[in-house]
Amino acid sequence: MAASNALNTRFDEWRDRGFDANACPVRNVLDRIGDKWTTLILVALAAKPCRFSQLHRNVPDISKRMLTQTLRDLQRDGLITRHVFPTKPPSVEYRLSPLGQSALAPLAGLIDWAEQSFAAIQASRAQFDAGDTSEHLSAA
Amino acid sequence: MAASNALNTRFDEWRDRGFDANACPVRNVLDRIGDKWTTLILVALAAKPCRFSQLHRNVPDISKRMLTQTLRDLQRDGLITRHVFPTKPPSVEYRLSPLGQSALAPLAGLIDWAEQSFAAIQASRAQFDAGDTSEHLSAA
DNA sequence: CGGGATCCTGCAAGATACTG
DNA sequence: CAGTATCTTGCAGGATCCCG
Numbered sequence: 001m002a003a004s005n006a007l008n009t010r011f012d013e014w015r016d017r018g019f020d021a022n023a024c025p026v027r028n029v030l031d032r033i034g035d036k037w038t039t040l041i042l043v044a045l046a047a048k049p050c051r052f053s054q055l056h057r058n059v060p061d062i063s064k065r066m067l068t069q070t071l072r073d074l075q076r077d078g079l080i081t082r083h084v085f086p087t088k089p090p091s092v093e094y095r096l097s098p099l100g101q102s103a104l105a106p107l108a109g110l111i112d113w114a115e116q117s118f119a120a121i122q123a124s125r126a127q128f129d130a131g132d133t134s135e136h137l138s139a140a
Numbered sequence: 141m142a143a144s145n146a147l148n149t150r151f152d153e154w155r156d157r158g159f160d161a162n163a164c165p166v167r168n169v170l171d172r173i174g175d176k177w178t179t180l181i182l183v184a185l186a187a188k189p190c191r192f193s194q195l196h197r198n199v200p201d202i203s204k205r206m207l208t209q210t211l212r213d214l215q216r217d218g219l220i221t222r223h224v225f226p227t228k229p230p231s232v233e234y235r236l237s238p239l240g241q242s243a244l245a246p247l248a249g250l251i252d253w254a255e256q257s258f259a260a261i262q263a264s265r266a267q268f269d270a271g272d273t274s275e276h277l278s279a280a
Numbered sequence: 281c282g283g284g285a286t287c288c289t290g291c292a293a294g295a296t297a298c299t300g
Numbered sequence: 301c302a303g304t305a306t307c308t309t310g311c312a313g314g315a316t317c318c319c320g
Contacts, residue, residue, distance in 0.1 A: 007248055015186075024181065025254040033250065043151050053302075091302085103219045105147065121218060205314070206312090209313090
């Protein structure tokens with residue numbers, strides 16, 4: 001299909017450009033997305049703005065420390081905004097910025113792929129772990 | 141737009157389903173993709189099958205240890221296949237499996253987003269690091 | 281060439297306690 | 301409530317040497 005060729009062309013460009021350090025968007029941004037909690041938080045905020053403790057509850061197993069840190073990284077990158085309401089016990093609300101919103105679509109694409117491929121991946125893992133000695137031997 | 145609503149619905153589903161541990165494709169697969177090297181290797185293999193030392197050269201800064209390990213994880217997940225040619229100095233070729241190929245499109249979506257957003261992200265970081273005290277204070 | 285086995289280190293991240 | 305500060309540790313991952 002034609003789309004596949006276009007894809008290859010883009011991959012060629014990225015490869016040829018080199019992955020050098022932090023000049024490269026691929027590594028720079030992917031490292032963020034790949035972070036254990038970033039995606040979960042983004043998904044949690046996708047629906048509605050959320051307060052700190054709400055996020056703490058909604059994102060399971062995250063520690064306050066990591067939540068704080070991840071939120072600040074996201075804020076620093078401009079993906080979320082932080083709104084402080086000076087109520088008596090102060091309340092802070094986080095919400096997706098337009099930039100953060102724009103990340104949802106590609107993210108959804110990846111998650112869709114993850115869901116569709118999950119069964120196949122699990123099967124492959126099981127087979128591999130079962131001592132899959134079926135090495136692909138090719139004639140020279 | 142309608143697409144946005146569809147997006148929200150999907151996010152709702154993922155959220156409601158819970159992110160529990162390793163039953164959840166999101167965490168399970170995203171952890172892989174987010175791995176420092178996985179994406180780079182996938183991109184490197186997108187164009188052509190590649191041998192170990194070629195990958196070692198093409199993916200900068202990766203150690204042999206990590207390359208070996210990442211390749212095996214990818215093989216275990218069924219994203220790449222490993223072909224051994226029994227030549228005198230043995231040569232091993234890695235190539236994307238159909239499953240691995242199918243990951244390229246969503247990955248490309250994310251990388252496209254990364255490229256398009258990189259400038260904005262950098263700007264946001266600079267502003268944040270410049271001691272951005274412009275907290276969003278909202279009236280109670 | 282394509283790895284495996286070991287050793288060693290730094291830093292990511294959990295636990296706990298304190299504050300405005 | 302929404303964090304910060306400090307201490308402590310596990311283990312990811314680099315360096316090095318060896319093997320078929």
